Amino acid sequence: MIKEIKVKTALSPSQLPGLDYALNPYRGCAHACVYCYAPSVIHWDKGKWGELVEVKINLLRILSKELRVKKKGVVGLGTVTDPYQPAEKKYEITRRCLELLLMHDFPVCIQTKSSLVLRDIDLLKEFKNVEVGITLTALDDSVREKLEPGATSVKERLRALAELRQNGIRTWVFLGPVMPHITEVEALVDAIAEVKPEYVLVDRLRLKEGVRERVREFIQEFKPELLCDYEGIFRKGAEYYGEVLDSIINRCGKSGLRCEINRPGD
Numbered sequence: 001m002i003k004e005i006k007v008k009t010a011l012s013p014s015q016l017p018g019l020d021y022a023l024n025p026y027r028g029c030a031h032a033c034v035y036c037y038a039p040s041v042i043h044w045d046k047g048k049w050g051e052l053v054e055v056k057i058n059l060l061r062i063l064s065k066e067l068r069v070k071k072k073g074v075v076g077l078g079t080v081t082d083p084y085q086p087a088e089k090k091y092e093i094t095r096r097c098l099e100l101l102l103m104h105d106f107p108v109c110i111q112t113k114s115s116l117v118l119r120d121i122d123l124l125k126e127f128k129n130v131e132v133g134i135t136l137t138a139l140d141d142s143v144r145e146k147l148e149p150g151a152t153s154v155k156e157r158l159r160a161l162a163e164l165r166q167n168g169i170r171t172w173v174f175l176g177p178v179m180p181h182i183t184e185v186e187a188l189v190d191a192i193a194e195v196k197p198e199y200v201l202v203d204r205l206r207l208k209e210g211v212r213e214r215v216r217e218f219i220q221e222f223k224p225e226l227l228c229d230y231e232g233i234f235r236k237g238a239e240y241y242g243e244v245l246d247s248i249i250n251r252c253g254k255s256g257l258r259c260e261i262n263r264p265g266d
């Protein structure tokens with residue numbers, strides 16, 4: 001379901017590494033990823049995550065005013081929503097935000113799970129400083145369909161990375177959250193290496209409020225044989241991740257990929 005809403009602010013300060021501001025054209029996200037922790041960050045209390053998307057229809061007017069007075073800084077486009085989720089096809093708010101950011105010469109970092117970003121290549125090519133990150137969590141698309149039901153297929157995402165790069169746009173891959181026995185680390189790293197992103201940023205499961213329950217339901221339904229392992233992971237928390245990092249770092253090294261790690265304490 002789509003609902004149009006009005007907001008009072010556009011850019012908010014960001015604590016994420018490398019970002020000064022966060023800009024989210026939508027509230028809610030139809031990609032409905034099982035492991036998404038955005039609901040706890042934005043205190044979502046409007047039902048099941050993924051079923052309702054609020055479209056910030058006055059965002060451009062507010063952003064335009066803010067860009068005239070804010071200090072220049074890197075804008076993270078899509079920190080608690082996907083800026084290229086299906087509603088963007090109709091509303092084009094992300095595209096209009098990019099036009100404004102370009103006009104005011106703000107650096108931009110986009111993160112998405114959708115090949116719809118390819119629609120805006122013409123604009124992205126105009127930026128002095130822009131990069132596009134695409135998330136990949138699993139290589140097997142039948143697993144991806146269950147984990148990230150509303151998002152673009154793995155093949156489409158890899159195609160998007162290749163096409164962006166061919167157009168001279170800086171790309172990176174968010175490899176995460178790493179899910180033991182589900183994320184096929186070696187095969188996924190090899191597939192990523194073929195599309196030559198500038199680097200890979202690896203991240204772990206963030207077991208914030210609600211995430212543990214959703215991941216448990218997913219495992220129970222689609223991979224019940226892993227339930228015992230996952231209960232162990234829930235108990236260990238971030239510690240589980242240290243155990244899989246070495247294999248990722250090694251494989252990235254072999255594939256010639258620069259690898260950045262969000263460490264357990266980050």
Ligand code: SF4
Nearest residue numbers: 029031032033036081
């Ligand atoms: S694409 Fe991002 S914001 Fe949207 S549901 Fe998935 S993890 Fe959450």
